[in-house]
Amino acid sequence: MVVQNIKFHPNSSNLSSNVYSQLRLKLITGDLKPGEPLSIRRLANEYNYSAMPVREALRQLASEDALVGAAKKAYRVPDLSSEEASKLFYVRAALEGASAEIAAKKVLKKDVKYLKSLSLSMDFAWKKNDSSSFLEQNFLFHSYIYSMAQNPVLERMAENLYIRTGPWLAQGIKNLSNSNVWEKSHDGIIKALSEKNSVLARKLIEEDSSWGKQLYQTDV
Amino acid sequence: MVVQNIKFHPNSSNLSSNVYSQLRLKLITGDLKPGEPLSIRRLANEYNYSAMPVREALRQLASEDALVGAAKKAYRVPDLSSEEASKLFYVRAALEGASAEIAAKKVLKKDVKYLKSLSLSMDFAWKKNDSSSFLEQNFLFHSYIYSMAQNPVLERMAENLYIRTGPWLAQGIKNLSNSNVWEKSHDGIIKALSEKNSVLARKLIEEDSSWGKQLYQTDV
DNA sequence: TCATAGATACTGTGATCACAGTTATCTTAT
DNA sequence: ATAAGATAACTGTGATCACAGTATCTATGA
Structure with a gap:
């Protein structure tokens, strides 16, 4: 493990x-x-x-x-209403977006390399149906982007929000059959980052982040 | 008390x-x-x-x-470097700004009334040189705006950031002689909120929030 | 048969003691 | 007088027990 x-x-x-x-x-x-x-x-x-x-x-x-x-x-473990969950994802998306925007301006080659390797591992885990490993690496992927912004305050809050959405993501992933929307999404994020396109990076991360939100959507 | x-x-x-x-x-x-x-x-x-x-x-x-x-x-109590303090204020401003923007769209008459009363109390405490009471009410002022956004997640995080900037604000306030910049600032915020001008409310809150930031500024 | 009361097996909370690592102070030797 | 070393007074951490609420299940009543 x-x-x-x-x-x-x-x-x-x-x-x-x-x-x-x-x-x-x-x-x-x-x-x-x-x-x-x-x-x-x-x-x-x-x-x-x-x-x-x-x-x-x-x-x-x-x-x-x-x-x-x-x-x-x-x-x-909190058993959130749809509305509460939705608000949680909303704030997470906001903070992840902010992180990504800053990250895009500071990205290094090794960062891109690492993110790509994570994306590969996730693909591997997905095909093996190892949802536990998949979810863990998904966290590492997002977490690494927070850390790239080099603002520990922001990083810790974003991580906290991720943890709190964890049980909901895990639950949502099972309803996802085997379409790999996430793969396209992550590849796009990596590309935007590597091109230092901060606006696009923010947009894509926000979409990816609220990927789980739509499962529980009731409009904020 | x-x-x-x-x-x-x-x-x-x-x-x-x-x-x-x-x-x-x-x-x-x-x-x-x-x-x-x-x-x-x-x-x-x-x-x-x-x-x-x-x-x-x-x-x-x-x-x-x-x-x-x-x-x-x-x-x-954390003894932050200027850089760390600066990053703290940065995130706080971001979250307060977001709160204010949402709050402006939901503001009620009683909210304006309450904020005005707080502003008055602060003025009173200021003139009495009661910095402790002043700072407490300043927290209540900001805290109330977070709560107006009606997103508990956002509210709690913003409060946490305020707490963490607390010791720095308290220290900064003493260097402030007796100019009451804060009063103009808060009056402006209340006015923007009461007019439901969300863009202006965000801008003014962000400025007020980073009021302490400039004391420790070293550029993020 | 169903409802209700009581007993029992849970739950977190607080107090107190023993332990080990850290910091400060004071003594001693150079 | 200064520096090094021992000792004493701190620090948080963990274990264990007693206690008071909460939930669940069972037996007893109508």
Whole structure:
């Protein structure tokens, strides 16, 4: 697996951050479904940790709205209404667009190379029907574009929004039979970036980003 | 004091969230300065809580980048470089601008009324040299505009960015003698909103938002 | 048969202790 | 007087227990 490739938070030093990273990944790959409850003790047992690191990880994710937690009730993966999901995708598209526009002005050859390799991996995973790997690499693709803008603030917020759309993307992908619209979309984005066409890059990323939005569309 | 007026997180049910809210407020009002260390035990003692709720609050704030925490070292208020601060203000301006643009299309009479009252309170606090109250109400002013856009995702992110610029605004305000540029600025924003002029509202908010930016400017 | 009350097995939250790494201070040797 | 080294006072982290709400399931009533 490619799990280790994902560069999440710096603090791999403590258990709490381990749990945090692993849960984040599970949100992206669709291992956690909308509405699914997460019990501290159950997870602690599963990871062979004590309850302490797990609860801190859950609280942390909840503070980022990647999970929800009511008082004295189990934490859950948010089960958004169509309207809420739509708003989420809206903001994500805005931030991804902004990232892409800046990225296009700073793009290097190695960047294009890396994005192409990711696109290939995704194609591979797709043909193998490995949706988990596919989704993970899709995250890496988008995440890399955020990072190209070289604004850590922007990058982190865009990543957060991606995580939160994760369970919805994972769900949406299954209804997608085997048309590979995404491949054309990503190729177009890479091309626009490599040509430093910032306007086009923004436009295409915004479209790609709201690819999932249309599945839950009810107009903002 | 107006502290209770600030609508932070829903969970006022547990101690952890209490600490969280209070620290957020302190970031806004300039009670916490850039680089200042925050000790779990010290705070626990100060609030007469155990260490547990405090540590969770600190971790939560750290997860939002409102604080920083290295391994086994005290949590601290981020001490940003000029460049980092500048990038922070950049993203904040972008999100505030987007909020204002949407808000202008949805504005109601009561909104204008409320914003005007806030502006008056700020003027009052300013003349009394009560910078703490001034800064708190300035947050409420901006925060209310985020909320007008009726997109909770956008709202929360914009608030987060405001919190993070808090200590810098507080520091910048002291160098501002007694010119009341902010008053003209806010009056202009209110006017643009009340006329539903979304383009102008965005422009003015962006300017007001980067008001602090120029203090630390080094070009993005 | 269905509804309702009660018991039981969950849930997160808070307190407290032990531990290990970091920082600061003070002493000692050069 | 200055620098280096030991020691003491910090720091966050993790484990474990007690507690109080919440949900679920079962038994008992009509």
